[in-house]
Amino acid sequence: MRIVRTAVPLVLASGLLSGCAGLVQSDWPPCAAVGGVVGAGLGAIESASWAAGGLGIGALTGAAYCWVHGDADGDGVVNKEDKCPDTPRGTQVDERGCPLPVAAAPAPEPEPMPEAAAPVRVELDVKFDFDKAVVKEESKADIKAVADFMSEYPQTTTTVEGHTDSVGPDAYNQRLSERRANAVRDVMVNEYGVSADRVDAVGYGESRPVADNANAEGRAINRRVEAEVEAKQ
Template identity: 80%
Template structure:
């Protein structure tokens, strides 16, 4: 009978204390109180004079159990194994209860800006590479744009009609592109390092080379503008 009377409160206290495992620090008083009540019950089994002593011993035992088996900072690692107590709530931790270093997010990759094609109204007389006066306004507009946006560069592209040999037209287209580039640099102050020139000969017509009107349109210079990285 004495064994039964002792075992029942002991099992009760053991079960309640086991339930304290995982409690956060704010729950320790409750855990200690549970231990105290259980201790008092065990003491009372022996005699009423042992009840008070059992209360004190049980309270201390309960609090100690909570410290060893509880989780003060609520990170999922019990106190006796937690090498980094006081971790802020919600912090990702390792098996030792220490914060796991966050991997640096990869730097965003800047997308290259799409080149902007500028339709210059720069036309040339047949078999000529001289920039005409009526083309100056368009060239100046390009120069003003590049001055406003100093991070830009431009490629000046020369073209011809289909009259003549491929080799001759290739050379003529390069001269036309170079002539417009010279105007941009020498008359309007665009830095030469920001300008390239290229000729495409007769390979990129925009009108019908079978007519005089079409050939006149094909004798042209265009420009492609893009931002430098």
């Protein structure tokens, strides 16, 4: 009968103290109270005089059990193994109860710099007969293309450059190159409506050949008027 009387309270004590393990650190008074009741009960089994002593011992035991086996910050790691006991609730922790390192957010990739728009350009190359400064009809389509481009980009200007071959005196060729440049300018301004202040004309005589003046083919290439217009999109 003595064994039964002792075993029942011990089983009860074990169950109650195990329940205390689920309480947080601040709830140790209930654990102490539970331990005290159980301790008093165990003492009373022996005799009434042991009840008071059992109460005190049980209270201390319950409180200590709660402290050791409880989880004060609710992170899933019991107090005796928790190296970071004050972790805020909901924080992800490691096996020691300490917060897991937060992975740094990847740095945003720099936005690609927009590519600068390539400028658009139109070039003019008008050929002339020997010792002539008259614009041929078949060249006017090319001149018109330049005039249309300048109308599309009204901020543009151009310089029309006249050239000759090497036949004849330098001074004569200089004046001939200027007449050729002005002839092309007149077509742009008078026939295709380009404002006169947007087109300059200059002659370089025979000083800037692009082909060999020693043969007829090269001299025909050098008898020319050139112009270039560039605009930003």
